[in-house]
Every structure is written in C-alpha cells, then in structure tokens.
Amino acid sequence: xxxxxxxxxxxxxxxxxxxxxxxxxxxxxxxxxxxxxxxxxxxxxxxxxxxxxxxxxxxxxxxxxxxxxxxxxxxxxxxxxxxxxxxxxxxxxxxxxxxxxxxxxxxxxxxxxxxxxxxxxxxxxxxxxxxxxxxxxxxxxxxxxxxxxxxxxxxxxxxxxxxxxxxxxxxxxxxxxxxxxxxxxxxxxxxxxxxxxxxxxxxxxxxxxxxxxxxxxxxxxxxxxxxxxxxxxxxxxxxxxxxxxxxxxxxxxxxxxxxxxxxx
Numbered sequence: 001x002x003x004x005x006x007x008x009x010x011x012x013x014x015x016x017x018x019x020x021x022x023x024x025x026x027x028x029x030x031x032x033x034x035x036x037x038x039x040x041x042x043x044x045x046x047x048x049x050x051x052x053x054x055x056x057x058x059x060x061x062x063x064x065x066x067x068x069x070x071x072x073x074x075x076x077x078x079x080x081x082x083x084x085x086x087x088x089x090x091x092x093x094x095x096x097x098x099x100x101x102x103x104x105x106x107x108x109x110x111x112x113x114x115x116x117x118x119x120x121x122x123x124x125x126x127x128x129x130x131x132x133x134x135x136x137x138x139x140x141x142x143x144x145x146x147x148x149x150x151x152x153x154x155x156x157x158x159x160x161x162x163x164x165x166x167x168x169x170x171x172x173x174x175x176x177x178x179x180x181x182x183x184x185x186x187x188x189x190x191x192x193x194x195x196x197x198x199x200x201x202x203x204x205x206x207x208x209x210x211x212x213x214x215x216x217x218x219x220x221x222x223x224x225x226x227x228x229x230x231x232x233x234x235x236x237x238x239x240x241x242x243x244x245x246x247x248x249x250x251x252x253x254x255x256x257x258x259x260x261x262x263x264x
Contacts (some may be wrong), residue, residue, distance in 0.1 A: 012139040022054030035107030035133040053149035055210040057139045061128030070106040077124025094151035097137045113223035121160045155189040155228040200229040201246040208250015
C-alpha cells in the first residue's frame with residue numbers, strides 16, 4: 001500500500017469513531033490478534049497500520065462496538081436471496097452496506113449476549129456479534145444502501161435465528177408445542193405497560209424449561225427474551241435481569257419435576 005492509500009484508510013477509520021483494525025484483501029486480519037487489536041485512538045491506529053498494513057478496515061462486532069451485522073450473501077446463495085425477497089419488507093429501516101461480492105450487511109444495535117453464527121436461518125446468511133468482526137465496506141467505495149440510524153433487532157428475527165433444536169436426551173422434560181420460543185417472543189414483545197415484567201418472567205421460565213430439555217442454550221434464550229422485553233419497553237438492564245431470573249427459575253422447576261418433587 002502507498003502512503004496515500006494508508007492515510008485515506010486511517011482517515012476513514014478515525015471518522016467512524018469505532019474500534020478498528022487492518023485486514024488483508026481476503027478479509028483476514030492483518031494484525032496478529034485480529035479484532036482484539038482494534039483501537040480507536042488515531043495515534044494508536046497509525047501505529048497499528050504501520051506495523052500491519054492492510055487494504056481493508058475491520059470493525060469488531062458485538063459489545064466491543066455496539067454493532068451487530070446481519071450478512072446476507074444473496075448473489076452466491078439462492079436460499080439467501082429467497083429469504084431476502086420474502087422478508088425484506090418486515091425489517092426495520094437500519095444502516096445497510098453493499099459488500100464487495102454484491103451482498104448486504106444490515107447493521108443493528110448489539111443485542112445483549114448475542115454471539116456470531118453461520119448459516120442461519122438459511123445457508124448464505126451469517127451473523128457477526130460477540131466474538132466476530134465485519135469489514136467496513138464503504139471505506140472501499142462500496143455504496144451505503146441505507147443510511148438510517150441503527151435499529152434494534154426485530155424480535156421475530158432473533159427468534160428465527162435460534163440454533164437448530166438438539167435431540168431431547170432421556171430423562172428431560174418435553175415442552176409443549178405452544179411454548180415454542182417464537183411464540184414466547186411474540187408474547188413478550190407485545191406486552192402492554194404494567195404487565196411487561198410479569199410476562200417477561202413467565203416467558204423466561206418457559207424458555208428455561210426449554211433450556212433444561214436441551215432445546216436451546218441458556219445464553220441464547222436469555223438474549224432473545226431480553227431483547228423482546230426491550231422491544232416492549234423495558235429498560236435494557238431490567239429486561240436482562242428479569243430474563244435471567246426466569247431462565248434460572250424454569251431450569252430449577254424442570255429439575256424438581258425430573259427428581260419427582262413437583263412444584264412448590
């Protein structure tokens with residue numbers, strides 16, 4: 001890279017006001033510790049790029065930046081293109097970048113405890129949250145398809161992103177169909193003022209029973225329920241606290257049933 005190219009990249013990185021780090025042309029980190037090396041300070045950025053030059057800007061996703069990225073690689077995956085055609089009208093207005101391959105990066109506010117994943121809800125759609133990073137494509141001249149402020153994750157989409165259900169192990173309780181996570185999310189997100197805490201706790205208890213049945217992880221269940229509670233109007237800390245309280249209660253109740261002691 002020429003000095004002028006480095007200066008342009010650094011100027012773009014500083015303007016973002018986000019932790020950034022250099023990446024190679026193949027999108028791999030140029031620095032030894034990847035997104036863990038990301039910094040915001042302009043002087044530190046200059047030093048980082050001097051030691052490990054790269055033509056792309058990487059941004060750590062998740063809690064590190066407050067940004068999650070929904071990566072739809074539609075041009076190369078028919079399933080992803082079909083998903084976009086059927087669901088794009090349901091998505092809130094949020095910032096969207098076009099990628100070098102012609103795909104889309106939809107940027108959302110970070111959902112607490114959400115981690116990166118691949119191939120959900122269909123092949124060709126990946127997510128970058130805690131434990132991941134994304135390329136900031138506008139710095140390479142790719143268009144910003146929508147410059148709206150970052151929206152919160154839609155509750156229905158978080159529910160659709162849950163990992164595939166694992167086989168139920170012997171001795172675990174079976175959860176009725178009406179207690180699916182998607183249904184719980186809709187119930188919580190639509191809760192009216194005055195009943196938000198109660199419904200969030202109830203739904204989290206049911207999700208805790210699903211965790212006990214090895215259907216989903218506790219971290220994922222808590223993140224989805226908490227996000228739905230925030231959609232309904234609960235403050236983030238209260239939503240997360242209530243969700244985890246219900247998850248633990250649901251787990252404990254399932255354990256008592258399996259041990260033959262019933263509910264108290």
